[in-house]
Amino acid sequence: MKIAMISDLHTDINEAYPVIELTAARAKELNADVLLVAGDISEDPDRTIREMRRLAEILPDVAVRYVPGNHDMWNKHCPERSTEEIYRMYSGDILCLSGQVSSSADREKNMKVRFTGDIGWYDYSFASPDHSREELDSMTKGGRTWQDKFFNQWTGDNDAACSDQLSRIESQLSACREGPVIAVTHMLPIREFCVPESQEGWGFFNAYLGTEKLHELFRKYPVAAAVCGHVHYRKVLQKDGILYICPCLGYHTEWPLCGLADNEPATHVADAMQLLEL
Ligand SMILES: [Fe+2]
Structure with a gap:
């Protein structure tokens, strides 16, 4: 089974480029059976749902699944909506893995691969230890504010949001006693993917990238990737x-x-997309 993966398409910020079409074309070129998108599709939930539907329509023979990212959760373009309302929009979307386990069978190999996940959240554990809780809760440093603070109500209590995401993901994983399982989150499950602290400000802003508790959780279940x-x-x-x-x-x-050799969008889609063969 060929599983293609990509993330952070940012279809609005990258609006000048046909990233959905290029993503579909690359997945076809790789002969993918499944295409996973790990969030940050746009900054507008209606648009994100629409773009994922369009991707699935272009690829009728590929199982397209996604999780929302922090940008997809923003109410920047729909201030009347609460974060919970936006989250419910995703968990009600058939292509979205939030709240569900999807699977794909490979009859020749007599194998069933399960896919599950959600946004994940952050608990500041990736920050360097010299920042106070108060500073981290303010989400502001050196005049820069992590944008979730403005557009996501979960940031009022990041610890509670993170615990809630972890328990949701665990209940999905507990329905996957048999592997292989592919877990999809937007947030980082391991510290190794953080921005090096040598880069200005990141000893602080790494706080908002994820939690190692996701890794601890994945180790308890047959998560292959x-x-x-x-x-x-x-x-x-x-x-x-x-x-x-x-x-x-x-x-x-x-x-x-x-x-890379050039900055053509197709070159970057091909470089970003990873293929896992099981
Ligand atoms: Fe992003």
């Missing part, structure tokens, strides 16, 4: 028997930093 996004890196590493994949497309303004 875990996909995430959020940090806009493209990295793969193995930890405690789990293959961790961070396949971010990111903003077009970041593409020149990747050092």
